[in-house]
Amino acid sequence: MKASTLFLTCAAAPALAHPGMDRVIAEIQARDDFVLNARSDILLGDLLNGILTAVGQTIKNILTLATSAIDQGTSAAYTPPGALGSAACKKDPLCVWYYVANDMWGDFADANGCTNLGRGAIRLGFHDAAAWDVSSSYGGADGSILLTDELSRSENRGLEEIGAQTKTYYSTYNPYGAGMADIIQLGALVGTVACPGGPRIRAFAGRKDNARAAPPGKLPLPSMDAPTLISLFAQKTFTASDLVALVGAHTAARQRFVDPSRAGAALDSDPQIWDASFYGETLTGNNQTFFILHSDKALATYTTTTAQWKAFAGAGGQGLWSPAYAQAYFRMSMLGVNNLNQLTEITKILPSR
Ligand code: HEM
Numbered sequence: 001m002k003a004s005t006l007f008l009t010c011a012a013a014p015a016l017a018h019p020g021m022d023r024v025i026a027e028i029q030a031r032d033d034f035v036l037n038a039r040s041d042i043l044l045g046d047l048l049n050g051i052l053t054a055v056g057q058t059i060k061n062i063l064t065l066a067t068s069a070i071d072q073g074t075s076a077a078y079t080p081p082g083a084l085g086s087a088a089c090k091k092d093p094l095c096v097w098y099y100v101a102n103d104m105w106g107d108f109a110d111a112n113g114c115t116n117l118g119r120g121a122i123r124l125g126f127h128d129a130a131a132w133d134v135s136s137s138y139g140g141a142d143g144s145i146l147l148t149d150e151l152s153r154s155e156n157r158g159l160e161e162i163g164a165q166t167k168t169y170y171s172t173y174n175p176y177g178a179g180m181a182d183i184i185q186l187g188a189l190v191g192t193v194a195c196p197g198g199p200r201i202r203a204f205a206g207r208k209d210n211a212r213a214a215p216p217g218k219l220p221l222p223s224m225d226a227p228t229l230i231s232l233f234a235q236k237t238f239t240a241s242d243l244v245a246l247v248g249a250h251t252a253a254r255q256r257f258v259d260p261s262r263a264g265a266a267l268d269s270d271p272q273i274w275d276a277s278f279y280g281e282t283l284t285g286n287n288q289t290f291f292i293l294h295s296d297k298a299l300a301t302y303t304t305t306t307a308q309w310k311a312f313a314g315a316g317g318q319g320l321w322s323p324a325y326a327q328a329y330f331r332m333s334m335l336g337v338n339n340l341n342q343l344t345e346i347t348k349i350l351p352s353r
């Protein structure tokens with residue numbers, strides 16, 4: 001449902017770090033009569049200054065909910081024209097990404113579903129992109145989480161293994177033109193489809209890498225309560241409903257550092273599968289059976305988010321959640337990217353089961 005028009009329409013104002021945008025965000029935050037299934041349609045980056053290209057129009061259509069963020073195709077739609085490094089491969093902007101995604105698939109998917117590295121890749125994409133908000137002039141999906149020492153920040157604990165693996169992808173494929181920011185975001189999308197049930201979120205490449213560490217204090221903590229989380233995500237252009245959809249990624253999650261004595265505990269009953277059971281299990285489950293983050297429980301039970309949580313937990317929840325997650329994660333993958341008019345769609349190379 002395209003709701004939120006009431007308070008988000010004026011967001012299509014012509015520049016980013018400007019008072020109009022601040023006002024819109026303030027309105028999202030101040031609003032406590034929560035709208036079920038209300039998704040953000042706020043424009044991002046250079047699109048605020050104009051739609052100059054066909055790809056810019058496509059990204060605008062997805063951000064403004066006119067087009068689905070879920071691809072209907074399959075990976076069989078693409079065959080590489082040649083080996084990595086061959087002249088034919090160099091000529092085709094999708095080719096190197098086919099090889100990156102193939103390599104990731106071997107690490108992120110096994111017979112049971114997604115692996116530790118696959119789950120880590122989903123979280124890594126989130127932690128690179130979400131270190132940004134509308135007041136930031138840098139940060140976002142810019143690769144800085146692995147190009148600087150950001151991994152040593154406490155909120156990034158648990159990302160060591162996927163961080164090291166992703167740096168290996170970078171050293172292998174950067175000589176063929178693959179940048180860190182794109183590798184990280186593609187990893188999050190490959191990780192998602194590696195979990196059975198995960199949506200095929202449309203993939204784009206061409207983001208600019210940034211060797212400057214992201215602004216601190218932009219990532220959520222598991223100790224936070226719902227109002228703090230809602231306002232933190234509003235600053236990143238997400239509605240409360242988007243936030244509820246996004247934390248559904250904890251359907252494919254284990255914790256190691258919140259309670260080290262329970263290291264490896266899953267956040268739902270089947271962390272290798274992408275399904276909506278996480279919502280119901282967080283609502284009514286036992287914190288000993290699986291690990292329930294305080295922040296997840298807070299969103300599940302807070303007055304203005306509990307209806308959305310229960311909608312995802314209820315009958316038909318998966319069908320409601322999947323497009324909501326895809327839409328919100330697509331937005332996530334574009335935070336802080338200021339050359340959206342110059343990206344290339346690479347969705348065809350996304351693997352599938
Ligand atoms: C309310 C906001 C959020 C908080 C407070 C939060 C917090 C956490 C924490 C504490 C962990 C366990 C880390 C560890 O001890 O190893 C975790 C895991 C994870 N999170 Fe979140 N998270 C949030 C939102 C998200 C979002 C939006 C995504 C993706 C879109 C995401 C994806 C993941 C994934 C995939 C894991 C599992 C990683 C693994 O198994 O290695 N989280 N999160």
Ligand SMILES: *[C@@H]1O[C@H](CO)[C@@H](O)[C@H](O)[C@H]1NC(C)=O
Nearest residue numbers: 258259262287292293294297
């Ligand atoms: C579940 O238990 C862990 C400790 O193992 C604790 O950190 C967490 O806050 C608990 N969750 C809830 C919802 O109380």
